[in-house]
Amino acid sequence: MIIAMDGTTVSDLLQMDGYDAVVTYKAMKRLRLRILPPDGAVAISAPFGTPEHVIEQFVDQHHGWILRTRTAVRLRSPRPQRLDTGGRVRLWGAWTELVVEDASRAYARHTDGRVHILCPDGDEDAARRALDALHRRELEPALKRLLEEWQPRVGRRAAGIRMRRMTSRWGSCNTATAVITFNTALAKFPPEALEFVVVHELVHLLERGHGPVFKAHMSRLLPDWQARRMLLREGP
Known part of the structure; x- marks a missing residue:
């Protein structure tokens, strides 16, 4: 479906699985793919005459990258995305x-x-x-299961567990009271990321700072903790 023409470029709308991509045909030599802020729109530039099946194959080859990058772009957006049907x-x-x-x-x-x-x-x-509130309800039983598993393994128990929406932290541990607070937004991320945060905060009951001793505990208990931490790199 042609949606724009300005004499030098022609734009078309390509419907893919889960998203639409705007394809702009130009005088160029190779396909180019971009993810545009703030909503993660998919933009493809293609040489004039490129068959649609070639573009679809190109998009399929980059499917994983597109999904990851759209997520990152949306999360970096200076304004929250609207909650609308179809979103x-x-x-x-x-x-x-x-x-x-x-x-x-x-x-x-x-x-x-x-x-x-x-x-x-x-x-x-x-x-x-x-x-x-949905995130909180999802998070509560997941936290219960993980704490039951990890408190004996770490050798420390939390005196209390709290959940609230935080803007700059995934969790916090009051080492004086042994009360641990978890960000309800953790329910948006993979379970492996939540497990990392649970272990991270419990280890603070062994070691307050993030120095070599803390890292040694983390590596002993959860060898891939650094990879799991990267799952949360976009921030709360």
């Missing part, structure tokens, strides 16, 4: 289709492979509170 939210490391429905009370649930948010029409703040 996506992340849950346990996977992008999940979003359905927003009008209702008098704000609530979110994960069912049938989709996240449903019920809220008063147009109330973005209520929708985000409902989504945060």
Whole structure:
């Protein structure tokens, strides 16, 4: 479907699995792929006359990179993405289709492979509170299982567990009270990332700082902890 023409370029819309890509044909020698902020739009530049199946094959070859980069671009966006039907939210490391429905009370649930948010029409703040509450409900049993497994292995027990939305930390450990707080946004990331944060905060009950002793404990308990930490590199 031709969607734009300016005499020197022609743009087309290519529908791929899970996203659309805008293809712009130009006087150039090779295909080029870009992910554009703030929404992670997929933009492809192609030489005039390139067959559509060649472009589709090119996109398929870069499918994993496209998904990773779209995620990173969206997370770096200076404004939060709107919560609208047809959009996506992340849950346990996977992008999940979003359905927003009008209702008098704000609530979110994960069912049938989709996240449903019920809220008063147009109330973005209520929708985000409902989504945060969903993250909290998802996180609570996962934390319980991990703490039951890891507290005996670390040799320390938390005196209390809290969950709240934090803007700059994935977790925090008050070594004086042994109370550990976890960021509810961890429910957006793979379970392996949550396990890293659980072990990280429990190890602080052994060692307050992040020096060689702390790192030695982490490497003994969770040898791939540095790779798991990279799963959280985009930030809360």
